[in-house]
Amino acid sequence: MVEIAEIAVSAAELKLGTEPVQGAGVRLSLAEGKVRYSMRARDPKVLEGVLGREVPKRIGGTDAGIACLGPDEWYVVLPDNFDLPRGEGLPVSVVDVSSRALGLVLEGPGALAVLCSGCPLDLAKMGVGRATRTVFETVEVVIWREAEDRWHVEVWRSFATWLWNAFLAAMPDAK
Amino acid sequence: MLLIHCPYCDEARPEVEFAYGGEAHIARPVDPSTYSDEQWEEFLYIRSNPRGRHHERWRHTHGCGRFFNAVRDTVSDVFETTYKAGEARK
Numbered sequence A: 001m002v003e004i005a006e007i008a009v010s011a012a013e014l015k016l017g018t019e020p021v022q023g024a025g026v027r028l029s030l031a032e033g034k035v036r037y038s039m040r041a042r043d044p045k046v047l048e049g050v051l052g053r054e055v056p057k058r059i060g061g062t063d064a065g066i067a068c069l070g071p072d073e074w075y076v077v078l079p080d081n082f083d084l085p086r087g088e089g090l091p092v093s094v095v096d097v098s099s100r101a102l103g104l105v106l107e108g109p110g111a112l113a114v115l116c117s118g119c120p121l122d123l124a125k126m127g128v129g130r131a132t133r134t135v136f137e138t139v140e141v142v143i144w145r146e147a148e149d150r151w152h153v154e155v156w157r158s159f160a161t162w163l164w165n166a167f168l169a170a171m172p173d174a175k
Numbered sequence B: 001m002l003l004i005h006c007p008y009c010d011e012a013r014p015e016v017e018f019a020y021g022g023e024a025h026i027a028r029p030v031d032p033s034t035y036s037d038e039q040w041e042e043f044l045y046i047r048s049n050p051r052g053r054h055h056e057r058w059r060h061t062h063g064c065g066r067f068f069n070a071v072r073d074t075v076s077d078v079f080e081t082t083y084k085a086g087e088a089r090k
């Protein structure tokens, strides 16, 4: 039997807040009520036929909840009443990955500085409405700039507690 | 921070988003069963290991996820160019 060592941080410290936290110029909250899909297709037109709508073609572009992450890969975050067609039998993959990730939302004029504390990208130059996969410290995230001062960060759920606390640590006067 | 230009994203991105993938343009044998031990050893292990221009594979793991090729100087660590997988050797 494998024994799993206890983590060196107390459970009390590693709490993923379900309540938003307000800091000086920045608010951190959990994006609830979302469905997520990972979509792959070599030919975007086939995927568009399945979905009955256009998908962004440029890497980093987004359109109404669909982000183009790679030349054949899209990531979807939509309110949880959406159900996308799966395109059975066609050369596409539309997979519900809702439970795989959580969304953390940073809002306010101080949000950019919190993200920049761990992300190596020049996020100040990232346009509103753009999304990209990248890292925060060593944790993979998808960063979505929803508005000038509103950033949606998707993270795999086993990393979410750590990321929440890392954001908190970078938020001035968080309470 | 070392920036690497991803030919798919068409952007210079931080090195930590990438993973190194070894020497480029090494074709996998179509029929390995016809290979002698020496040929198989050559395919698996023998690399050019140059001092200077090196053709190598990289993957934009924490970005678009794509493999691509790069020419990097193994002395200065300067990337001369990057290009999409499948394109001719530069």
Ligand SMILES: [Zn+2]
Binding pocket: B006, B007, B008, B009, B010, B060, B063, B064, B065, B066
């Ligand atoms: Zn890329």
